[in-house]
Amino acid sequence: MGILPDGLFTLQGLWFLLAGVFLIGYSITDGFDLGSAFPMIFMKKEHDRIALYNSVAPVWDGNEVWLIAGGGMLFAAFPTVYAASFSGFYIAILLVLWALIGRAVAFEYRNKRESMVWRHTFDFIYWLGNVLPAILFGVAVGNAVVGVPIDKDAVYHGTFFTLLRPVPLAMGLVSFFMFAMHGAAYLLLKTEGSVFEMAKKYAGISVVGYVVSVILTNVLAMAEAPYLYKNYFTYPILFAIPLLMFVGVVLYVYLLKAGKYDKVVYASGLVNAFTVLNVACASFPVLMRSSINPEYSLTVFNASSSTLTLTVMLIVTIIFMPIVLFYTRYAYKVFSGKVSGEKSYY
Amino acid sequence: MVDLLDLSRFQFAFTAINHFIYVPLTLGLSVFIAIVKTIAYKTKDPKYDKLAMFLMKLFAVNFAAGVATGLTMEFEFGTNWFTYSKFVGDIFGAPLAIEGLMAFFLESTFIGIFLFGKDRISDGMHTFSAWMVALGSNLSALWILIANSWMQTPAGYKIVQTPQGIRAELTNFWEAVINHTTVIRFLHTVTAGQITAGFFVMGVMAYFLLRNKNVDMAKAGLKVALIFTAIVSVAEIIIGDTAGHLVAEYQPLKLAMMEGKWKTEQPASLDVFGYVDQSAQKTYPFIKIPGLLSFLAYHNFDAKVYGIKDLITMYDQKAQSYANEANMLKAQYASNPNPALKDKIVADEAYAKAYNISSKDLPPINLVFMPFHIMVGLGFFFAFVTLWGLYLYKKGTIYQNKAFLKTVLYSIPLPFIASELGWMTAEIGRQPWIVTGVLKTADAVSFNTTSNVMFSVITFVTIYTLLFYVYVTTMIKKVREYEDVKPISSTVPSPSGVSIGLTANRTDLNDNNRIS
Incomplete structure (x- = not known):
């Protein structure tokens, strides 16, 4: 037995890692878009609300593509998992979809009229469009790793309410606060004045929320889903991942206390990445666990695409990922610096 | 329901x-x-x-x-x-x-x-x-x-x-x-x-x-x-x-539906506008130009264009031959379980199922x-x-x-x-x-x-x-509201009428606070 799980360095195992890369890419980029919007409904001044929109306006669209590309990757590399989760989690998935539609529409149309009723309606849609996905992503991933009633053909036998169990719900809180930490850190980087002051408090609250929800998740999971800890004890080197997650949290608090506000976002990025990796470690090689019979679980080995498809997609990813990262970095450079709520981008 | x-x-x-x-x-x-x-x-x-x-x-x-x-x-x-x-x-x-x-x-x-x-x-x-x-x-x-x-x-x-x-x-x-x-x-x-x-x-x-x-x-x-x-x-x-x-x-079936052809024609006329009575399996064209469809579809005024009814029969025959082949291979597989045969049976059964269509399966033509x-x-x-x-x-x-x-x-x-x-x-x-x-x-x-x-x-x-x-x-x-580049004045600090490219000007950004 090696120090890392068997099969991690096969083509399928590599695709498991790549799926992780896309999830991390999403939570690091669109994560701060989501998190930066949570305070929206608590902001009373029009000026402050516009500053929230402006902080993410030029980049959110590109960030959301991580989700779209990631969804495509899941479809291409693990089609059965895509089919089983999207059809099984029907209402939950559509709630995320409608929320994201609302978010996109609010960005573009909010400032097209002067009416405050119009604007506040879109502000609420925008807020919901960020809060709902932030929670539901955690709930969905939680259900996949804890287990859902899928049969041998990967058909889901449950309802929307089957998904609302303690561990996945706690994981929904984790993802919510993880994005909140990241969003707060991003606002510290991008804003000034009253929004900046708000972000300081917001960052403090969210890091506490994150720690509490992580503890809660683990307490519940030890009782209800002990199998999620098996990989760590079989391959103790994996304990490095929760450790690094913890380091991220400590760093976040330190940077906040030390007043290095433009650096906090790196710490929350670290927390995002290692939270995702942690879930991946706990679950490997299972992508979607069956609560009916463990034999029916969808793993990277029994639910992956053909070797040819995985190889082609790997080549495409190796070619295009660096290009994407290159121009994404360029875009962030173009838009570096603080924003204000004086004028709206849209 | x-x-x-x-x-x-x-x-x-x-x-x-x-x-x-x-x-x-x-x-x-x-x-x-x-x-x-x-x-x-x-x-x-x-x-x-x-x-x-x-x-x-x-x-x-x-x-x-x-x-x-x-x-x-x-x-x-x-x-x-x-x-x-x-x-x-x-x-x-x-x-x-x-x-x-x-x-x-x-x-x-x-x-x-x-x-x-x-x-x-x-x-x-x-x-x-x-x-x-x-x-x-x-x-x-x-x-x-x-x-x-x-x-x-x-x-x-x-x-x-x-x-x-x-x-x-x-x-x-x-x-x-x-x-x-x-x-x-x-x-x-x-x-x-x-x-x-x-x-x-x-x-x-x-x-x-x-x-x-x-x-x-x-x-x-x-x-x-x-x-x-x-x-x-x-x-x-x-x-x-x-x-x-x-x-x-x-996609001959799609062509037949596009042109409202129920029966095979050779040469086929082009029926310009009209309506399809699906239950009677008839098309009532307003204008009919002899031979033109054959020409448009195949660049030959005498080409045969298959009709929907004949195509369904042809597909059913195809389905039947796949089903027959699958049965034959299954018998072979029983005596000689070789995995290549198994794949062929799976494929034949899938095609037999796919080609088994009737006029009830057709969309609203x-x-x-x-x-x-x-x-x-x-x-x-x-x-x-x-x-x-x-x-x-x-x-x-x-x-x-x-x-x-x-x-x-x-x-x-x-x-x-x-x-x-x-x-x-x-x-x-x-x-x-x-x-x-x-x-x-x-x-x-x-x-x-x-x-x-x-x-x-x-x-x-x-x-x-x-x-x-x-x-x-x-x-x-x-x-x-677009009249050259003239911002519309407003009481709120966000002039929504301003041309987008011009809103992102220097006043938006505080360059002194740039990181990097």
């Missing part, structure tokens, strides 16, 4: 049709803006720069709606078509993933740079961004058309057994990607988008000229748009004709026959209008000719409609299959409850109707 299949079909059709309200304009306008921006960059003529920024503002409104509704399409394969996704994911998932990676990132990142970065980057870089948006949106269309063309005319795959059921597996990437129809269907779609954008710009410029507003910009815009649209409208007739041949060659003929009619109309415009331009009277200006203004919706009709022909015409000859739509749906899908149908109808309303009113408002 509506059943799950009908509801799922309705939802997909409704969301796809809504998505395609916004897509053609995105495809065409991105290219048009890049061309105008390049002219501005080369000539340093401010009216072209103004035109590019004005159009980009409209583009942004349209793009947001396209992105929002596009997300639905990617989700829906999984949510509502479980068996389909599981069956074809090995092949169909790849183009969707590549679309995201190769095209959508490009488009979404550079649209941010183009819209908001004007004052932070050089003019050359700004022009480059416009081209990247155009490249991204058109590459996006390419991969979607690759995926869709595989559904129309599948190639480069084999059918195998997996632990969670049977599926189609990739055997040759390039065969699957450049299958029989991809290239021409891609050209057909993007050219339609360019016609849409061309008429959109001509119409808006005509509106300004009729109102005597932004005259310099409007004249320049109308001229460029006219030349652009004339080229693509004429090209589309040739491309469309080629696309028709491919349908005749690879009027929704194939009529849209197709109206689309073709509109295609000729577009070419005619642009040629008329070129004639007036040559005479030098185009900017004063009210009849022409009004025609292009009121023609704005027509290319949108033509695109939708084209897709109706393509998608309804592919029925009863979701993947031609491989999987029936009826066998592809998710195991879901009717109430869940009813709930989502109602929500989609509500959201999309509101979106459409907001979209149309916002577009009209943006055009109406």
